[in-house]
Amino acid sequence: MAGHTRRDFLKTTGAGALAVGLGAPAQPPTASGAAPTAAQGPGAGTDPQSGAGQGRPPTGNLGTVVWRGDPDYEATRRRMVWNARVPDRFPAAIVTVSSDQDVVEAVKLARARGLQISVRSGGHNWVGSSLRDGGLTVDLSRLTNVTVDPAARVAAAQPAIRNTELMAALGAQGLAFPSGHCPTVAIGGYLLAGGEGWNQGSWGPACQSVLAIDLVNADGELITADAQHYPDLYWMARGVGAGFPGIITRYHLRVYPAPKVLGLSIYVYPLDQLETIVPWLKSTVGSLAPSVEMMSLMSQPPPSVRGQLADPSARYFNLWPVAFGDSPEENAAALAPFESAPGLDRALVRQFNASVSWSDLFAIEAAAFPEPARYDVEVAWSNADPLAVLSDLRTRLARAPSPDTQILAAITPPPTVDPTAREMAYSLAAPLYVTSYCIWKDAADDAVNMAWQRETARALEQFAVGHYIGETDLTASPTRAAESFAPGVWERLQAVRQKYDPQGVFFGHVGQA
Numbered sequence: 001m002a003g004h005t006r007r008d009f010l011k012t013t014g015a016g017a018l019a020v021g022l023g024a025p026a027q028p029p030t031a032s033g034a035a036p037t038a039a040q041g042p043g044a045g046t047d048p049q050s051g052a053g054q055g056r057p058p059t060g061n062l063g064t065v066v067w068r069g070d071p072d073y074e075a076t077r078r079r080m081v082w083n084a085r086v087p088d089r090f091p092a093a094i095v096t097v098s099s100d101q102d103v104v105e106a107v108k109l110a111r112a113r114g115l116q117i118s119v120r121s122g123g124h125n126w127v128g129s130s131l132r133d134g135g136l137t138v139d140l141s142r143l144t145n146v147t148v149d150p151a152a153r154v155a156a157a158q159p160a161i162r163n164t165e166l167m168a169a170l171g172a173q174g175l176a177f178p179s180g181h182c183p184t185v186a187i188g189g190y191l192l193a194g195g196e197g198w199n200q201g202s203w204g205p206a207c208q209s210v211l212a213i214d215l216v217n218a219d220g221e222l223i224t225a226d227a228q229h230y231p232d233l234y235w236m237a238r239g240v241g242a243g244f245p246g247i248i249t250r251y252h253l254r255v256y257p258a259p260k261v262l263g264l265s266i267y268v269y270p271l272d273q274l275e276t277i278v279p280w281l282k283s284t285v286g287s288l289a290p291s292v293e294m295m296s297l298m299s300q301p302p303p304s305v306r307g308q309l310a311d312p313s314a315r316y317f318n319l320w321p322v323a324f325g326d327s328p329e330e331n332a333a334a335l336a337p338f339e340s341a342p343g344l345d346r347a348l349v350r351q352f353n354a355s356v357s358w359s360d361l362f363a364i365e366a367a368a369f370p371e372p373a374r375y376d377v378e379v380a381w382s383n384a385d386p387l388a389v390l391s392d393l394r395t396r397l398a399r400a401p402s403p404d405t406q407i408l409a410a411i412t413p414p415p416t417v418d419p420t421a422r423e424m425a426y427s428l429a430a431p432l433y434v435t436s437y438c439i440w441k442d443a444a445d446d447a448v449n450m451a452w453q454r455e456t457a458r459a460l461e462q463f464a465v466g467h468y469i470g471e472t473d474l475t476a477s478p479t480r481a482a483e484s485f486a487p488g489v490w491e492r493l494q495a496v497r498q499k500y501d502p503q504g505v506f507f508g509h510v511g512q513a
């Protein structure tokens with residue numbers, strides 16, 4: 001993890017020679033590049049920066065380069081985004097790389113062609129921020145390796161590894177990490193955003209456990225940044241979200257002894273019980289063990305308990321506290337407060353401290369976020385009274401056009417975030433994290449669902465002290481990214497960008513001023 005560049009190494013491995021090929025004069029255009037389809041959007045094939053217009057450069061070992069106008073362009077473009085609501089933004093080309101050296105060559109290709117670079121790891125950013133008009137999208141989806149050093153309790157993971165894959169590799173060594181909650185999210189964008197992960201009460205936001213990053217910078221050099229080397233890049237990588245001036249090819253992570261037993265309780269309350277349960281939750285979270293994580297959703301119930309409900313398609317207040325302990329007894333004690341909650345007799349489902357696996361936890365989350373589906377998402381950090389926020393959202397939810405639309409709320413003690421952002425750009429959080437997930441299936445229903453979501457997001461704004469960069473709708477306003485950081489942090493982020501990428505080789509955050 002030395003902080004020096006690796007240019008010399010690349011020269012000796014022949015990657016430099018490949019770069020000559022990529023920068024070589026354009027080859028004759030292919031027939032497939034000449035005729036854009038409507039699906040490929042206006043201007044396809046006539047873009048002066050597109051491979052179709054200039055001819056396709058040799059790709060050598062770089063991997064798959066798909067240019068706008070190619071027959072497989074639209075399918076490749078859509079594959080970049082997990083959300084079925086793929087934005088109308090059209091890169092000039094998409095390159096799927098297979099190694100660090102490929103990433104170096106991709107940066108050189110972009111520079112030679114005057115294409116700005118956007119990056120894609122797992123494609124789970126809700127607004128599809130890896131798709132940018134006229135740029136080169138570098139798709140890292142093949143970079144999924146991880147190596148674990150159990151003695152040192154560190155792991156080195158490539159950016160497109162998914163939560164389940166990372167946890168399986170660590171679990172085999174008795175280790176774990178505050179991975180994201182959903183199985184298929186990749187760590188690339190998740191860690192950059194801060195990472196609201198499992199067992200956060202004990203392990204903190206995931207970016208806090210990033211010890212170093214390997215990245216390819218705007219000059220096409222592979223470097224390592226940590227607290228001693230390129231400390232400002234390291235600082236930025238821990239919370240900036242999108243808009244990082246480099247491509248991270250590997251995260252060096254601190255990992256933790258895995259909890260020996262995971263205890264899951266599930267309570268399903270009618271929505272008219274918010275007035276009873278939410279004030280109690282607010283007053284109780286401060287006294288819960290840090291090993292307890294509590295998630296709540298105003299939504300359809302989790303599939304595993306639907307059979308217990310007379311109307312399984314209705315929305316309820318679903319509460320699922322999880323205890324990350326070392327024995328069923330420890331978990332039982334940690335989860336015990338939920339068994340004396342007021343209104344427990346009105347809970348329609350009451351499951352206490354079932355011993356579950358990580359796979360079970362991921363399965364619950366996967367069911368809550370179905371795919372494929374069309375999503376429009378907004379999130380707020382809030383200091384407001386949770387009941388005021390949730391009762392307002394309950395009323396709105398009753399008018400939501402789609403039955404799949406839901407509201408997530410995490411009520412926590414005041415988070416220990418450093419608003420001076422001394423060590424990490426991640427600098428904004430509040431005791432209520434509330435997200436409106438507008439979810440529907442059919443593109444014909446876009447307008448009505450998005451209108452509902454716009455109105456709900458506006459209402460959420462009155463309660464917000466800021467947004468989480470990993471989930472907020474960056475396209476909602478040109479200052480939305482800035483509003484995801486403590487005061488002054490956005491300006492510092494721009495200064496670091498300017499220092500390492502003065503020519504704007506990499507795109508900034510989508511839609512931002």
Ligand SMILES: Cc1cc2nc3c(=O)[nH]c(=O)nc-3n(C[C@H](O)[C@H](O)[C@H](O)COP(=O)(O)OP(=O)(O)OC[C@H]3O[C@@H](n4cnc5c(N)ncnc54)[C@H](O)[C@@H]3O)c2cc1C
Binds near residue numbers: 120121124131186190
């Ligand atoms: C179903 C679902 C569940 C989620 N659950 C959680 C959760 O539990 N906790 C949480 O915190 N968030 C969660 N998120 C949000 C998620 O963490 C972010 O959207 C994150 O950006 C996804 O990472 P990705 O690599 O898949 O995204 P991508 O769309 O691939 O990347 C997003 C952006 O990050 C940047 N980026 C990604 N990788 C790199 C890299 N290697 N180098 C440089 N820049 C890069 C790029 O600017 C890119 O455009 C969830 C999202 C979904 C869709």
